[in-house]
Amino acid sequence: MHACDLCHQLVGEPSTVPPHENLAASGIGARSNRCKVDSRWRCTGCGAWMYQSTALGEPPNMWRMGRPPADLTESCG
Numbered sequence: 001m002h003a004c005d006l007c008h009q010l011v012g013e014p015s016t017v018p019p020h021e022n023l024a025a026s027g028i029g030a031r032s033n034r035c036k037v038d039s040r041w042r043c044t045g046c047g048a049w050m051y052q053s054t055a056l057g058e059p060p061n062m063w064r065m066g067r068p069p070a071d072l073t074e075s076c077g
């Protein structure tokens, strides 16, 4: 997968940085007790999945690029 420059630039940024213009909201990630761990975004330009982590995410409070989402089964810390 070849992510576009906009996606690459967002990786590693604090999650307080807003999503770039080509990212479409694609739901949230949450653990079994509904603790939200991230917001999921799909790039309409390159198709990359971007994850905007909360404090419970991994890494916390940061943007990362990842594989298409799978269900989380872990329990919250």
Ligand SMILES: [Zn+2]
Binding pocket: 003, 004, 005, 006, 007, 022, 043, 044, 045, 046, 047, 048
């Ligand atoms: Zn992109």
